[in-house]
Structure formats: structure tokens, C-alpha cells
Amino acid sequence: MTNLTIIGRSPDPEQVQARSRTRRSIAARIRNVGQNRIGALLLLVATAAAIVWANVSTGSYESFWETHLSIGVGDIQLDFTLHALVNDALMAIFFFTVGLEVRREFAIGELTSWSRAVVPVVAAIAGLAVPAALFLLIAGGSGEAHAWGIVISTDTAFLVGALALIGPRVPGRLRVFLLALAVVDDIGALSIIALVYTSDFTPAPLIIAALGLVGVYFTRYLRGGRGPVYATLSVIVWMSFLASGVHPTLAGVAIALLVPVYRPNRRDVEHALDLAHTFRQSPNTEYARAAANSLRESISINERLQSAYAPYVAYVILPLFALANAGVRITPEILAGALASSLTWGIVAGLVAGKLIGVFGSTALLRVLRIGEFGPGLTLDRIAGGAALCGIGFTISLFIVDLAITDENAQNEARVGVLAASVIAFVLATVIFRISDAARPDLDAGQTLARPIDPKRDHVFGPDDAPYTIVEYGDFQCGFCLKASGSIQEVKAELGDRLRYVWRHAPLTQYHPNALAGAEAAEAASLQGKFFEFERGLFADQENQRPSDILRLAGELGLDVERFEADLTNPKVTGRVRDDMLDAEVMGIAAVPTLFINGRRHSGPYDAQSLIRALAADDGSAAPVG
Known part of the structure; x- marks a missing residue:
């Protein structure tokens, strides 16, 4: 070295x-x-x-x-x-x-x-x-x-x-x-x-119940006033069940x-945000009602x-x-x-x-x-x-x-x-x-990487047999993570193929309102083989990560935008982000970036030189990282 x-x-x-x-x-x-x-x-x-x-x-x-x-x-x-x-x-x-x-x-x-x-x-x-x-x-x-x-x-x-x-x-x-x-x-x-x-089953009222349930299903297509329709049909269905003996x-x-x-559909969310912005520029009851309705309907x-x-x-x-x-x-x-x-x-x-x-x-x-x-x-x-x-x-x-x-x-x-x-x-x-x-003492809690690295699951940059590994739990809207990303790039330039870098999600949703959406968008991009390109794009513009910005970035990276937008609601995508967040909870990660050097939690500065020193100091006693 x-x-x-x-x-x-x-x-x-x-x-x-x-x-x-x-x-x-x-x-x-x-x-x-x-x-x-x-x-x-x-x-x-x-x-x-x-x-x-x-x-x-x-x-x-x-x-x-x-x-x-x-x-x-x-x-x-x-x-x-x-x-x-x-x-x-x-x-x-x-x-x-x-x-x-x-x-x-x-x-x-x-x-x-x-x-x-x-x-x-x-x-x-x-x-x-x-x-x-x-x-x-x-x-x-x-x-x-x-x-x-x-x-x-x-x-x-x-x-x-x-x-x-x-x-x-x-x-x-x-x-x-x-x-x-x-x-x-x-x-x-x-x-x-x-x-x-x-007991005392009488089938005839269930015909009325069935018709009421059909009405409940099609109520979703009404443009307005769905609440009273749902309420009325629900009472009819309930009374029909009561009369039937069920x-x-x-x-x-x-x-x-x-x-x-x-x-929530990203375009609906964006439309709601635009209406809220319009209301802020010109406050009146019409814009307020439109913005409130749009926000409600996006959920x-x-x-x-x-x-x-x-x-x-x-x-x-x-x-x-x-x-x-x-x-x-x-x-x-x-x-x-x-x-x-x-x-x-x-x-x-x-x-x-x-x-x-x-x-x-x-x-x-x-x-x-x-x-x-x-x-x-x-x-x-x-x-x-x-x-x-x-x-x-x-x-x-x-x-x-x-x-x-x-x-x-x-x-x-x-x-x-x-x-x-x-x-x-x-x-x-x-x-x-x-x-x-x-049986689980606090002394070592969160000091060892909880989930071993799996090349089939994780986002890995660098060869699988590299002698050194850095795992980062981070947030795309976090300024500290941006600095850590720059430091890790310097380390990668210094060590080359001797370093393997892994990103995992830990969005601080309490402080960064778009962090979870950014993490899910990066996972959707990974389904088209461009996770790290999308990661760099998100870090390059941390202040603009609204739905329209995310879709624009997908287009700039040459992704199939229609497929990308559909994947944003894919349970596989959302589940992958949630798994990382639950892993972070297991290890007591509440601030980002949190780095693991060869499977052990890193404490101290995360500039390039400090990270290289931590990698060199590892004596091989860390738990296996995959």
C-alpha cells in the first residue's frame, strides 16, 4: 500500500x-x-x-x-x-x-x-x-x-x-x-x-349484499362524492348480511x-406539489381546495x-x-x-x-x-x-x-x-x-456488520475478492454522505481493485423528506443496471429530488422511463429499501453516513486518509463480510 x-x-x-x-x-x-x-x-x-x-x-x-x-x-x-x-x-x-x-x-x-x-x-x-x-x-x-x-x-x-x-x-x-x-x-x-x-342462514338477502359490493367496487371510478356513496352502500351491505344470518x-x-x-403515483404527487406552490403564490379558497383535494387523492x-x-x-x-x-x-x-x-x-x-x-x-x-x-x-x-x-x-x-x-x-x-x-x-x-x-450484551451491539455482503443482493463496486471492503449506510439527501462519497472515491483511486465498496440505504426520513423516494428510485434504476450512475446523479443535485427531478434524471441516464416509473411502486423495490432500513435499526444506526471497514463499524473521521489508515490497521479479526 x-x-x-x-x-x-x-x-x-x-x-x-x-x-x-x-x-x-x-x-x-x-x-x-x-x-x-x-x-x-x-x-x-x-x-x-x-x-x-x-x-x-x-x-x-x-x-x-x-x-x-x-x-x-x-x-x-x-x-x-x-x-x-x-x-x-x-x-x-x-x-x-x-x-x-x-x-x-x-x-x-x-x-x-x-x-x-x-x-x-x-x-x-x-x-x-x-x-x-x-x-x-x-x-x-x-x-x-x-x-x-x-x-x-x-x-x-x-x-x-x-x-x-x-x-x-x-x-x-x-x-x-x-x-x-x-x-x-x-x-x-x-x-x-x-x-x-x-346460523339461521337465509341466502336471499345476500343477493342484495352482492349487488351492494359490486357498487362498492365501481365507486372508485366516480370523479367526486365517493364518501357518501361508500357509506350508503356499506350500510346496505351490512343490513343484508344481518338479514341473511351471516x-x-x-x-x-x-x-x-x-x-x-x-x-402514491409520482405524477399525482408532483401535481399536488404544483397546486400547493400555486396556492402559496396566490392564496385563495379555490386553490386551497384544489391543493387539498389533490394531496388527498394522491393517497x-x-x-x-x-x-x-x-x-x-x-x-x-x-x-x-x-x-x-x-x-x-x-x-x-x-x-x-x-x-x-x-x-x-x-x-x-x-x-x-x-x-x-x-x-x-x-x-x-x-x-x-x-x-x-x-x-x-x-x-x-x-x-x-x-x-x-x-x-x-x-x-x-x-x-x-x-x-x-x-x-x-x-x-x-x-x-x-x-x-x-x-x-x-x-x-x-x-x-x-x-x-x-x-444474552445479547450491549458491548458489541452494532459494531459488526449484521448482514454479510451478498453480490446477488447488494450494490457492489469493485471485485468480489478484494482484500478491503467498505460498506456505507447512507442517505442521498445527506450532505455528510456526499462528503463521504468523495472520500471513498479518493480511496478507490488509491487502492484500485484492492477495494470493494457497498452501498446500503438508511434514509433519515425525519429530516430529509425526499430521501426515501430517492432510495426507491435508485433501486428502480438498479433493475436496469444503473444503480451507481443514479446514485451519482442524486448526489450531484441533492436540493432537487422531487418526482419530476427523479424522472428527468432517469431520462438523462437513458433508462426506460415508463418501466422505471412502474418499478417505483414495485414491492421488490420498496422491500429492498425497507430491509436495509431494518438492518440499520438492528445495528443501532441513527445517523449517516455510517461506515463498516472490513465488517467492523468505523468510528472517527471519514476523510480519505483516515479511511486508508483504518483499512491498513485491520488485523483480519473482523467478522466475515461475505
């Missing part, structure tokens, strides 16, 4: 600013975790309130929820109890949001790629089958074998909230896995409710699956509805459901009956042991067989904790108790089983996560 003179320098004030930004980024993440906890805490409070109410004020709990309400005009009347209003009407909105999430995951989310989907799909199926088998094995002779559906489903709201409360230090990839699993779990639970727990909550799922979902109806309904579901509907359904009386006689009941123990075993065995066992088998994708951070010990959390089957479990069991004593025994299983699952998951974290 050519000797170079090393010049010392004082700390760069820009690095101090970067550290300050890192602290703000961590604070923002803490706030997001806090928001995830609120829904689960409200659900817990409502559950406790229901139990206290049912036991302190004997009779008033049941009499309140059996209060009748009549709604109608003239001869058309709907008569509901408050309990039925919550379970049949409000829960239809909950299942509607579940359906929206299912639709999104299969259209543009984690379940679009088989290699990504196979692990959570298989885990979810095993997590449905094993608990049901355990329940039938234990409670088959209880006279309530028909209630096996109680143990099949995981409560997504509690799952996400509990993961935020007790999850591992780096929960990102585990959270993605569990959410994808929960979507498939919900599909199985909803199918079983429709096929197994539907549980009306399933109407929410059927409607949600027909609501369009898509990634799919599916995602707008999820954002609109999510707070109401988490903060109102699910707590109300818990208040109306979790009010089990806890008397010595009921507890004694539950302890001696095979129904109670079947539910506990199905949810706690069945979910753990089904989810963890199937996932471990796939890992041994090398089937599916397991990214850094999705380790078997963390999966075990997540599998234990899947035993919290609160919402749909209590929902099916009401559908499957008519005897009041058996209902109490089943509810005791559901509540006990949820507590045991939560405690068990806490223990597993604490042991897992204790």
Missing part, C-alpha cells in the same frame, strides 16, 4: 450537529412507541373495569348491556341490545380495518413476495391448527368441542401494544413478521367465523377487500381510511368491546368450576402452548430447511418471544365465546380461560424477551 501522510484534525462541527439530530431521532422513536402502547393500555383498563363492574354491582352489568335500542323509520325497525350494537355494528368497523390491512398487505405489503410471505404464512397456519388440535384433545369431551375457534386467533391490538411494552431492544423486523402473521391469522379467523359460526361483522371485511389500494382510499379509523378503533371500539364482553364474574364457585373445567384448560393450553408450539416450531423448521427469508434481528429467541405473545387471543376469542357457547356457566369458564391465557402469554413473552436481551 502506498504510504500517505496523515493529517490530524479537530472534531467536525457538522458531526456534532449529526449527533444532535441522532438524539432527536431517538426521541421521535420513543414517542412513536408511546403511541403504540396507548391502545393496549386502554384495552387493559376496559377489561379490568368490566371485571370490577360485573363483580361489584351484581346484575347491573348484564342489565345495562341487555338494554334495548330501536332504530328505524315507519314499519322498518331495527331492535338491538347495547351488547349486540357493540358486537354486531361497532365490531363491523373493527373488522373493516382488519380487512383494509389484509388488502394492503397482499397488494403492496409484506405478503406480495412469496419468499417474504412464506415464513409468516406458514407460521400463521400452524398457529391456527396446533391450538385447535390441543383444544380438541383436552376439551373434546366437555360438551363444548364446537368452541375450538376460541383458541385460533391472536389479538393484533394487544400484540402490537405488548410488543411496544415488553419487546426486545430492536423489535423492528420481529414486528414486521408478527404483523404479517397476524394478517394471515385474521384471514383464518374470519373464514372460520363465516363457515363455522353462522354475522354482519363480516360485511366490514367484504367491503374492505374491494377498497382500492396503491402506492389510496385504503390508506386514508386506515388512518381515519385507526384512532377510533384503538381508543373507542376495542375498549367498548372489552367493556361489553370481558365482564366475567369471579366468585369462588366460578373459579373452582373453571379450575376443574376441561373447557378452561383447553383454552389455556390452546392459546399459550398451542400458539407457541405452532408459530415457533414451524418457523424453526423453515429456518433449518433454509426456506424463506430471515433478516438480521429475526432470531429464533426473538421469534419464541413473539410466538408466546401470539397466545394473547383476547378480542376475537371473546367474540367467538359469545358466538359458540350458549350456556352461561360455560361462557364464564371460557372467559376465565381467555383472560388467564392472555396473562400467562404476556408473562411468558416477557421472560423470553428479557432472557434474549440478556
Whole structure:
């Protein structure tokens, strides 16, 4: 290696600013975790309130929820109890949001790629089958074998909230896995409710429901006023399901699956930005309305509805459901009956042991067989904790108790089983996560490259057998990354084919609004073999990375612009960027550029001479980099 003179320098004030930004980024993440906890805490409070109410004020709990309400005009009347209003009407909105999430995951989310989907799909199926088998094995002779559906489903709201409360230090990839699993779990639970727990079936009203669903599908083509049309048709479909005997909550799922979902179109976003710019130059109500409408329409109806309904579901509907359904009386006689009941123990075993065995066992088998994708951070010990959390089957479990069991004593025994299983699952998951974290000391956290370099996956510049490797996690709008890029080019000029350089994405979306779009655009360019050319183009003009600028750059580089624009919404492209971001989270990367020298994290200046010195100082002890 050519000797170079090393010049010392004082700390760069820009690095101090970067550290300050890192602290703000961590604070923002803490706030997001806090928001995830609120829904689960409200659900817990409502559950406790229901139990206290049912036991302190004997009779008033049941009499309140059996209060009748009549709604109608003239001869058309709907008569509901408050309990039925919550379970049949409000829960239809909950299942509607579940359906929206299912639709999104299969259209543009984690379940679009088989290699990504196979692990959570298989885990979810095993997590449905094993608990049901355990329940039938234990409670088959209880006279309530028909209630096996109680143990099949995981409560997504509690799952996400509990993961935020007790999850591992780096929960990102585990959270993605569990959410994808929960979507498939919900599909199985909803199918079983429709096929197994539907009584007094009358097919004629479903003809009206089918016509209403056709109308829901074609409503997307209306130029305006879609909201009232969707609302009217949804009420018609819900009432038709109610009249048919099919549980009306399933109407929410059927409607949600027909609501369009898509990634924002770059041209629509650009048009919205132009209208906003026009409004800024000439503020008036006409331009304000046009800009607001354009911004709203650039986001799919599916995602707008999820954002609109999510707070109401988490903060109102699910707590109300818990208040109306979790009010089990806890008397010595009921507890004694539950302890001696095979129904109670079947539910506990199905949810706690069945979910753990089904989810963890199937996932471990796939890992041994090398089937599916397991990214850094999705380790078997963390999966075990997540599998234990899947035993919290609160919402749909209590929902099916009401559908499957008519005897009041058996209902109490089943509810005791559901509540006990949820507590045991939560405690068990806490223990597993604490042991897992204790086995991963912080001393070396993030100091070793988490994902080995894969020439088939990574963006590599330089020969695969080069003795020196630099991996950069960066952001195309980051000025520090631009400086690092220049330094690395100097190092490459000095070392030639002895250096291999790898770029990975870590866009700081909190500070650089176009960073994620730039990363996805570079991935789209890579599908046409021009990643590094696109990278240089983005670095050359960091201030202009709007959608039109990105498309213009693609044209200047000779890309097929039509194909490039289509690839911008390709799940393969978006998934690749997200994988890098999750890897960065695993390694605690919150500021860029972050460099790894021969697999070890580099600390200190990143000028060319400092990097060459770090490369020369490597003694070969670093972990393999691929």
C-alpha cells in the first residue's frame, strides 16, 4: 500500500450537529412507541373495569348491556341490545380495518413476495391448527368441542401494544413478521367465523349484499362524492348480511377487500406539489381546495381510511368491546368450576402452548430447511418471544365465546380461560424477551456488520475478492454522505481493485423528506443496471429530488422511463429499501453516513486518509463480510 501522510484534525462541527439530530431521532422513536402502547393500555383498563363492574354491582352489568335500542323509520325497525350494537355494528368497523390491512398487505405489503410471505404464512397456519388440535384433545369431551375457534386467533391490538411494552431492544423486523402473521391469522379467523359460526342462514338477502359490493367496487371510478356513496352502500351491505344470518361483522371485511389500494403515483404527487406552490403564490379558497383535494387523492382510499379509523378503533371500539364482553364474574364457585373445567384448560393450553408450539416450531423448521427469508434481528429467541405473545387471543376469542357457547356457566369458564391465557402469554413473552436481551450484551451491539455482503443482493463496486471492503449506510439527501462519497472515491483511486465498496440505504426520513423516494428510485434504476450512475446523479443535485427531478434524471441516464416509473411502486423495490432500513435499526444506526471497514463499524473521521489508515490497521479479526 502506498504510504500517505496523515493529517490530524479537530472534531467536525457538522458531526456534532449529526449527533444532535441522532438524539432527536431517538426521541421521535420513543414517542412513536408511546403511541403504540396507548391502545393496549386502554384495552387493559376496559377489561379490568368490566371485571370490577360485573363483580361489584351484581346484575347491573348484564342489565345495562341487555338494554334495548330501536332504530328505524315507519314499519322498518331495527331492535338491538347495547351488547349486540357493540358486537354486531361497532365490531363491523373493527373488522373493516382488519380487512383494509389484509388488502394492503397482499397488494403492496409484506405478503406480495412469496419468499417474504412464506415464513409468516406458514407460521400463521400452524398457529391456527396446533391450538385447535390441543383444544380438541383436552376439551373434546366437555360438551363444548364446537368452541375450538376460541383458541385460533391472536389479538393484533394487544400484540402490537405488548410488543411496544415488553419487546426486545430492536423489535423492528420481529414486528414486521408478527404483523404479517397476524394478517394471515385474521384471514383464518374470519373464514372460520363465516363457515363455522353462522346460523339461521337465509341466502336471499345476500343477493342484495352482492349487488351492494359490486357498487362498492365501481365507486372508485366516480370523479367526486365517493364518501357518501361508500357509506350508503356499506350500510346496505351490512343490513343484508344481518338479514341473511351471516354475522354482519363480516360485511366490514367484504367491503374492505374491494377498497382500492396503491402506492402514491409520482405524477399525482408532483401535481399536488404544483397546486400547493400555486396556492402559496396566490392564496385563495379555490386553490386551497384544489391543493387539498389533490394531496388527498394522491393517497389510496385504503390508506386514508386506515388512518381515519385507526384512532377510533384503538381508543373507542376495542375498549367498548372489552367493556361489553370481558365482564366475567369471579366468585369462588366460578373459579373452582373453571379450575376443574376441561373447557378452561383447553383454552389455556390452546392459546399459550398451542400458539407457541405452532408459530415457533414451524418457523424453526423453515429456518433449518433454509426456506424463506430471515433478516438480521429475526432470531429464533426473538421469534419464541413473539410466538408466546401470539397466545394473547383476547378480542376475537371473546367474540367467538359469545358466538359458540350458549350456556352461561360455560361462557364464564371460557372467559376465565381467555383472560388467564392472555396473562400467562404476556408473562411468558416477557421472560423470553428479557432472557434474549440478556444474552445479547450491549458491548458489541452494532459494531459488526449484521448482514454479510451478498453480490446477488447488494450494490457492489469493485471485485468480489478484494482484500478491503467498505460498506456505507447512507442517505442521498445527506450532505455528510456526499462528503463521504468523495472520500471513498479518493480511496478507490488509491487502492484500485484492492477495494470493494457497498452501498446500503438508511434514509433519515425525519429530516430529509425526499430521501426515501430517492432510495426507491435508485433501486428502480438498479433493475436496469444503473444503480451507481443514479446514485451519482442524486448526489450531484441533492436540493432537487422531487418526482419530476427523479424522472428527468432517469431520462438523462437513458433508462426506460415508463418501466422505471412502474418499478417505483414495485414491492421488490420498496422491500429492498425497507430491509436495509431494518438492518440499520438492528445495528443501532441513527445517523449517516455510517461506515463498516472490513465488517467492523468505523468510528472517527471519514476523510480519505483516515479511511486508508483504518483499512491498513485491520488485523483480519473482523467478522466475515461475505
